[in-house]
Amino acid sequence: MAGATGVGAPSTSKGDRTRRRLLDAAAAEVARVGAAGASLSGIAAAAGLKTGSIYFHFASKDELIATMLEEGLRESLRLLDEALAAVADLDAGARLRAGVRAHLRALHELGDYAAVVLAQGAAEVPAAAAFPRLRRAHVGRWTELVADAQAAGVLAGGLDPRDARDLLFGAMNSALGRPGWSPEGTASALCRMLRLDG
């Protein structure tokens, strides 16, 4: 929610830095008014450029927004995987809790990128921006986490893990709507509601 620094690694060239400013500005603008409502002139102004200059970095509005979405999703997946790797040896309940904490931390850190990728999904977004591979990977990770937790009995069984996963996802992403939320607080509240406490 807060003004994020963005997503990328430290870039070297001036062109790369401008590109990053544009992606950040696009994320903020899209989070504020949606993909359809965001204007290239607004994004350019927020990045300290004139409108036409965007086209040196991106071929079209769609490409700019798709790139921004993809980077947000990729980073969000990276943070999740990092967190899960650290708890690979623990039991299913602990891994699920770690996933929840990681997702909420990602939501918080990624700022506008997360707001866009996770809250709005790809609804208003151009078809080209589906990048299904990343999306499948992300979703798959969560389906696995949930199914393992069900198998271990720490999460209610008897229901399709994909349904359970979506409900969990909806609950987590609702945090983006609240001002001043903290990842840790929301994670512990959610785990308590699901009786997931260690």
Place this chain on the structure above:
Amino acid sequence: MAGATGVGAPSTSKGDRTRRRLLDAAAAEVARVGAAGASLSGIAAAAGLKTGSIYFHFASKDELIATMLEEGLRESLRLLDEALAAVADLDAGARLRAGVRAHLRALHELGDYAAVVLAQGAAEVPAAAAFPRLRRAHVGRWTELVADAQAAGVLAGGLDPRDARDLLFGAMNSALGRPGWSPEGTASALCRMLRLDG
């Protein structure tokens, strides 16, 4: 998600019927591309009118969309209250389960109206469209339901009921994203995950 039946009672005059067609078309369009992305020409075409004719029925795009949102929210509140009235004498857990079922049924019946009111909220919508009374009433109903369930011990205590309410809301509204979902199935899945089973 599917083409909505709409919201209103059978109207008599020709003008009323056109107005309803416009509201239905607006709901569908906004659900598809967001308020900013929806175009009056698209809405008019879907309602079988020419663009300019909209202005005989609504003073502006904002008024059209705000009216649609308000009717959706009002109807959704009505359905919730109706369901709660029928279980007023039961215990807090049963009332919460009834609320969940009612909300999901409303989501399903209201079609595009709900997709808009509940998923996007009034985020992108003009300030005039906040209709805060309805929104407060709706939110208040849910805070009460959740707080009662916490007090009765059927829902995890120790956390702000408003946080719990938002998590619950997020989980329920996530159903709109899935194709072919059923209100009853989702309700039972959610209740099971929360260990709310009567």
Place this chain on the structure above:
Amino acid sequence: MAGATGVGAPSTSKGDRTRRRLLDAAAAEVARVGAAGASLSGIAAAAGLKTGSIYFHFASKDELIATMLEEGLRESLRLLDEALAAVADLDAGARLRAGVRAHLRALHELGDYAAVVLAQGAAEVPAAAAFPRLRRAHVGRWTELVADAQAAGVLAGGLDPRDARDLLFGAMNSALGRPGWSPEGTASALCRMLRLDG
């Protein structure tokens, strides 16, 4: 300038009265925002009608405005002739002074009609509204008055009476721009400037 009752004789039928209300409203609206800026819906509303109803009384916006202009010009000519008839026997200076007083009184009485006909002229007005006969008659009367005064030596000679007439006209019509002006005061001021005092 002030809200005028209009121009016409007492009418009998209800249709005639509606017609008059429309002409009055048109005069006011055109005086306020110009012929191009005046809208039929505004005029209709000011006359207590719905827009479409205008077409029962006038075939088009142009016809409505042209009729209003013509009535204003005709009445203004009538008032001038009336005043001149009363001083037909006096000398040229007295007749010119009477004309000035009559014109300024007409400007004052005719209200919005005069504002339109005399100030804006037929500049913005449709070609059909030129009604050249009336205009020629009006202009002709003034050329004569001025030429007679020049011949009699009470108005500076040595210049084309049509030029003198236009300068005089411009001076008189400038009164419409001043708030709270009186016909008598302006007439005496103008006569004094021209050294026309009896």
Place this chain on the structure above:
Amino acid sequence: MAGATGVGAPSTSKGDRTRRRLLDAAAAEVARVGAAGASLSGIAAAAGLKTGSIYFHFASKDELIATMLEEGLRESLRLLDEALAAVADLDAGARLRAGVRAHLRALHELGDYAAVVLAQGAAEVPAAAAFPRLRRAHVGRWTELVADAQAAGVLAGGLDPRDARDLLFGAMNSALGRPGWSPEGTASALCRMLRLDG
């Protein structure tokens, strides 16, 4: 009245030249049909542009027209001051005659700009376009000229100099309505009528 040469000094950049073409076209269009009746598409076409391109140079129709009016008024004031400076040492009658000649020359040179600023005033023009400083300066200059002439006895006394000034103004501006008028001819005619002859 005829196609105006415009107002500005020779500009260098391409944008400045386009801007000037737009202002000239706007002056012509507004002189022809009034501010409300003038259309941006007409103005753009007359300037050899497409409608939307206007917005690169002016933020709105109002700004375009207001700018045009202001430049016209400013230039007209400049021409007046220039002429008055050249006769600062002469008597009040000579100064008034110089003012009349200067005003009529300005009317003639400024073409459509003058037609608009002086004939229509800022009546139909948005509030933002009043530029009251310029207007006050222009009006003040004339009040002074007239009052001095009255005090010196060369113009009839016994009447409010502001009234005399407005009558004078109306007479001078009436020249705009006549085809083929010359500033010198009109000035001498007016001065003769007012017995101002040096």
Place this chain on the structure above:
DNA sequence: CATGAATGAGTGTTCATTCAT
């Protein structure tokens, strides 16, 4: 007589996009 409802051409304005500089 008058209205309710609709139309189509027009308005001012925005915006993604292009391209010479």
Place this chain on the structure above:
DNA sequence: CATGAATGAACACTCATTCAT
């Protein structure tokens, strides 16, 4: 790399006009 300038298609909205009721 970036800008200044322009375009054309879209947009929300207005308005004169029509016509069944």
